[in-house]
Amino acid sequence: MTVSATLPSPPRHLPSRPLRIAILGATGAVGQELLVLLHERGFPVAELRPLASPRSAGQDLEWQGERLRVQPVGADAFEGIDLVLASAGGSVSRQWAPVATAAGAVVIDNSSAFRMDPAVPLVVPEVNPQAAFAHSGILANPNCTTILLTLALAPLAARRPIRRVVVSTYQSASGAGARAMEELRDLSRTVLDGGEPVSTVLPHSLAFNLFLHNSPLQPSGYCEEELKMLHETRKIMGLPDLRLTATCVRVPVLRAHSEAVNIEFEEPFPVMEAxxxxxxxxxxxxxxxFETNRFPMPTDVTGRDPVAVGRIRQDLSDPRALELWLCGDQIRKGAALNAIQIAELLRDPAAADAPAGGAV
Amino acid sequence: MTVSATLPSPPRHLPSRPLRIAILGATGAVGQELLVLLHERGFPVAELRPLASPRSAGQDLEWQGERLRVQPVGADAFEGIDLVLASAGGSVSRQWAPVATAAGAVVIDNSSAFRMDPAVPLVVPEVNPQAAFAHSGILANPNCTTILLTLALAPLAARRPIRRVVVSTYQSASGAGARAMEELRDLSRTVLDGGEPVSTVLPHSLAFNLFLHNSPLQPSGYCEEELKMLHETRKIMGLPDLRLTATCVRVPVLRAHSEAVNIEFEEPFPVMEAxxxxxxxxxxxxxxxFETNRFPMPTDVTGRDPVAVGRIRQDLSDPRALELWLCGDQIRKGAALNAIQIAELLRDPAAADAPAGGAV
Known part of the structure; x- marks a missing residue:
């Protein structure tokens, strides 16, 4: 009998003791919100280690009355860490997530680096919580627009099969990061003062303007953001053949995304039931x-957890389709909150027992 | 043989001599643009008579170096007038359009008062020019979103029948008038200065925010704006059974509307051909x-005539559907320009010989 050396398999659950947590990309918009949410939700933290690129390291952050020095990410940065919440972009995650898991940490990654990797669970805790426990060290947080969309689709798909989804997004500046939000503010003031807005962060000025999402275009003519919505929704909902088409648009809103969603079902879906x-x-x-003509707006959800849904109505053009409208905070449920909910799930597997109808 | 007295039938064409023109609602956003366009396009004007409600009358306007006093609309206001360009709201049009036609004028009305009246042509000159000549004194200018949409749909529908349209709009403040544009500017400054924006013109602050179009809701759950898109598109295109569903959204843009349009055809429609x-x-x-990821934006069309269309692509969810995106100046082609083009058409019927595929 031979004994072969294997890498240690990371634990599927996170321990119930207070955790040693590294935040990779701590100085970004999502990193900052992770700090807020760990505090707000009373997440049990034994140690909090903010990490960032060498460019952003060295700053001090304040968290729960403590001053924390942002450390540069590096080979030893994950020593003793239980959990890494990563939000520093795809290339940073691709480089450092394997280092973190080799050091024994579980990584919840907000970038798109691993989302479509069949070995990596892509999780919206309300939709496919069971999927989280199939991880091998890395779990992926879906794209913001996808998270918001699946929260509305999953409860309906669990009742009647979906035939096709047509979605148009109204995406805030925050999806492009804190600097894009600042640029929107600055250029709006420029326009109000009668000046000519010149963007340096986004490809065009978003001040009193909007444009199709500027992620790289694919040969299909769709941009990456739109294809993320298609492929990630399929993976999260466990519907590999779901038909979905998206048009993603950046609008001059600071931090909440909205979506107009048309859903065709295989059979009529009574509005009251939906x-x-x-x-x-x-x-x-x-x-x-409907009496007061009051439905979700970005300002309703800014800084809040839930995805707001409203104006659910029978599509007049198709007896089997429904129309609905939704808004959600892009930084919170669209990114930081969902990541922390995945961590909470891994600490408390019992919470995963009642999925809303997603992939297991 | 008896001779019965009949009201004089207004001429179907406008005379080719310079016209005596009344602008009803001359002080509004569209009224102001009508003045600009009459000048820009060298429309032959013998007399220009700005009219407004008694509240707005008495102001002086300058046009082509002349000072014009805005007169209150009244029983004698249309004496000697050949053409009324009306843009003062539905109730004003309902009250005064019959007075103007009785005085022998042709009325081109920008309100929704007469649009769905079977006796009133609803005209987009590029789409259904022949329809204009069936008028009985009143012609209707369609809703802004509808005008922009039909310009893109008509050339495609003329080639292959449309099965269904799903459209989401991104509508500027200008659609709610000059005061809404001013409110958007004011409240944006309030937000930038750290204040709490409180709207008085629109039902909610549009500053860095957006909301579903606030026109009255119908029992179907659709708002009037959305149903205008359905019914007016059907009438203009001569497709009374066209299946169309719309979600209309007001966004913090000043004066250009955008639309994400999904068009299902009866058969596949090659993208190159479209x-x-x-x-x-x-x-x-x-x-x-597609090389530079550059498609229409509101700032591309602001103050310009054409509707900009782009990112035409094969819908990945349906082999018979296309996706496209469009932007158009709401005040110009969405209102004032289209009205003046109707007047130009009535002066030059030969221009109506090459319709793009709309209703005759």
Whole structure:
């Protein structure tokens, strides 16, 4: 009998003791929100280690009354760490996630680096919580627009099969990072003062303007952001053949995304039934008052957790289709909150017992 | 033999001599643009008579170096007038358009008052020019979003039948008038200065925010703006059974509307063919560079005539569908320009000989 040396397999669950947590990309918009949420949600933290590229390292952050020095990410940066919350872009994650897992940490990665890797779970805790436990050290946090969309689609898909989805997005500047938000503010002031706005962060000025999402175009004519919505939604919902088309648009809003969603089902779906399902769905808040013409707006969800859904209506052009509208905070549920909810799930597997209808 | 008294039938064509023109609602955003366009296009004007509600009358306007006093609309206001360009809202049009036609004028009305009246032509000159000549004194200018949409749909529908359209709009503040544009500027400054924006013109602050179009909701759950798109598109294109669903959204842009349009055809429609048709379509400008990721934006069309179309692509979710994106100046082609083009058409019927595929 031979004994072969194997890499240690990381634990599937996170221990229930307070955790030693590294935040990779701590100085970005999502990194900052991770700090806020760890505090707000009383996440048990034994140590908090902010990491960033050498360019951003050296700054001090304050967290729960403590001053924390941002350290440069490097070969030894993950020593003793249980959990890495990574939000520093795809190339940083590709370089450092394997180092972190080799050091024994679990990585929850907010970049697109590993999302479509069949070995990496792509998780929205309200939708496919069971998927989280199949990880091998790395779990991926989906794209913001996809997270918001699946929260609305999953409860409906669990009742009646979806035939096709047509979605148009209204995406805030925050999706392009804190510097894009600042640029929107600055250039808006320029326009108000009668000046000519010149963008340096986004490809065009977003001040009182909007443009199709500027992620790289694929041969299909779709941009990467749109294809993320297609492929990630399929993976999260466990519907590899789902038909979905998206048009992604950047709008001059600071930090909440909106989506106009047309959903064709295989059979008619009574509006009242859809409304009841969505009102009861985890992570969803119904904002829908037909008397006062009041439906979700970005300002309703800014800095808040739930995805707001409303104006659910029978599509007049197709008896089997519904129309609905949703808004969600891009930095919170679209990124930082979802990552922390995945961590909470890995600490408390019992919470995963009631999925809303996603992939296991 | 008896002779019965009949009201004089207004001439179907406008005379080719310089016209005596009244602008009803001369002080509004569209009224102001009508003045600009009459000048820019060298429209032959014998007399220009700005009219407004008693509240707005008494102001002086300058036009081509002349000072014009805005007169209150009233029973005698249309004496000697050949053409009324009306843009003062539905109730004003309902009250005064019959008075103007009784005085012998032709009325081109920008409100929704008469659009769905079977006796009133609803005209986009590039789409259904022949329809204009069936008028009985009143012609209707379509809703802004509808005008922009039909310019893109008509050339395609003339080649292959449309099965269904799903459209999401990104509508500027100008659609709610000059005061809404001013409110967007004011409240944006308030937000930038750290204040709390409180709207008085629009139902919610549009500053770094957006909301579903606030026109009255119908029992179907659709708002009036969305149903205008359905019914007016059907009438203009001569497709009474066209299946179309719209979600109309007000965004913090000043004066250009955008639309994400998904078009299902009865059979596959090669993208290259659609692109060639749209590139050659009257009133349409293709802004489409897949190399540089450059497609239409509101700032491309602000203050300009054409509707910009781009990112025409094969819908990945349906082999018979195309996706496209368009932007157009709401005040110009969405309102004032289209009205003046109707007047130009009525002066020069020969221009109506090459419709792009709309209703006659």
């Amino acid at each position: 409304r009841e399902l969505l009102a009861a769905a985890p992570g969803v808040e119904l904002i829908e008052n | 692109r060639e048709l749209l590139a050659a379509a009257p009133g349409v400008e293709l802004i489409e560079n």
